Amino acid sequence: MATSAQIEEFRTAQASLVSLGQAQLRDVLSTFSLSSDPAAVRDVLLRYFPDFMTAFGDTAAVIGADFYDMVRDLPPSAGSVRAVFAQPAKTKQSEGVVRWAVNGLFTAEADWEAFESLLLGAAQRLMLQPSRQTIDLLAQEDARSGRVAAVSWSRHVHPERAQSHKSCDFCIMLAGRGPIYRSQEAAGSVIGRGSDRTGFDEDGHRSAGGIGGGIRARGAQELAASFHDDCNCTTVPTFYEIQDRPGSRYPQVLAPIN
Numbered sequence: 081m082a083t084s085a086q087i088e089e090f091r092t093a094q095a096s097l098v099s100l101g102q103a104q105l106r107d108v109l110s111t112f113s114l115s116s117d118p119a120a121v122r123d124v125l126l127r128y129f130p131d132f133m134t135a136f137g138d139t140a141a142v143i144g145a146d147f148y149d150m151v152r153d154l155p156p157s158a159g160s161v162r163a164v165f166a167q168p169a170k171t172k173q174s175e176g177v178v179r180w181a182v183n184g185l186f187t188a189e190a191d192w193e194a195f196e197s198l199l200l201g202a203a204q205r206l207m208l209q210p211s212r213q214t215i216d217l218l219a220q221e222d223a224r225s226g227r228v229a230a231v232s233w234s235r236h237v238h239p240e241r242a243q244s245h246k247s248c249d250f251c252i253m254l255a256g257r258g259p260i261y262r263s264q265e266a267a268g269s270v271i272g273r274g275s276d277r278t279g280f281d282e283d284g285h286r287s288a289g290g291i292g293g294g295i296r297a298r299g300a301q302e303l304a305a306s307f308h309d310d311c312n313c314t315t316v317p318t319f320y321e322i323q324d325r326p327g328s329r330y331p332q333v334l335a336p337i338n
Contacts (some may be wrong), residue, residue, distance in 0.1 A: 082151040082316050090147040091314050094211060097143065098204050101136040105129075105203055106196075114192040117246025118185035122178065125199070130174035133203070137210040144211030148218045148317055158227045166213035169206040177202040201309035212307060215315045228319060235313040 082090075097116060108128055112121050145165060152161065181199040222231040303332060 081318060082147075085313055086147070086151055087316055090143070091312075092148075093143050093206055094140065095312075097136060097139055098207055101132060101207050102200050102203060102228065105132060105200060109196060109199075114185075114190060117239070118182060118190070121185060122182045125178045125182065126175055129178050129203075130169075130171040131197075133169045133174045133206045135168075136207040138165075140208055140211035141168070141214045142166040144214035144315070145218065147211075148215050150224075151317060152319065154228065154319055158222075159225065161218055161222050164214065164217040164221055166210040166217055168210050174206060177206065198309075205307055205309045205311060208307070208311075212315045213316055219317055222319070231320070232318050235315055237313055 109121075109122065112124075142165070145163065147160075178199070181195055181202060184198070185193050219231040222228045
């Protein structure tokens with residue numbers, strides 16, 4: 081299992097990547113002001129923003145894969161997991177975020193700070209998206225290999241933000257669910273109904289209806305994979321082995337590999 085030090089190292093690496101990406105975006109935005117033509121701001125961002133998300137997303141995927149490999153402390157019989165890297169945000173998704181964020185500049189009461197906050201917050205989500213998805217993909221690869229009893233991942237809220245009550249209820253609820261199994265044998269049965277809406281469509285636009293509230297054993301895999309703008313949660317994998325329980329009606333149980 082991942083140690084606190086490993087999780088913090090991973091969290092710091094991601095935060096450093098985001099800080100660098102947001103600083104470069106601020107450099108682009110510094111060439112404009114509230115008096116600038118909103119259409120010009122939009123057009124420049126449509127040209128550069130997708131490339132930023134691709135470059136930083138590719139790096140984030142590597143960071144996620146390195147973290148997964150670091151905490152995958154399994155016996156030799158488990159072999160190695162096939163390297164899989166999630167793709168960065170699609171151009172259409174990045175362009176959708178730009179159009180959504182810049183929309184407020186076309187109003188009579190345009191607020192540049194609000195626009196910048198929206199864009200940078202969404203950029204943070206898109207930059208870290210490949211890192212989080214890479215860990216999810218690697219967990220699925222391990223679960224399908226047949227050499228690992230089960231693989232799951234959980235989300236960890238930022239400890240300092242949690243202590244200061246800055247972590248949102250959505251993140252705390254999902255973090256409280258613990259690891260989400262990636263093997264169907266370990267997934268269990270559906271335990272609830274509802275929607276697993278993330279609040280965004282595939283193009284990155286805010287969608288009507290907000291975030292879904294349904295929680296399901298298998299469906300929670302998709303729900304747990306939802307991250308909002310400026311989300312500081314960390315995706316942490318957990319590996320399981322099957323252990324015998326003598327005299328039990330259920331002789332085999334899943335236990336985390338320490």
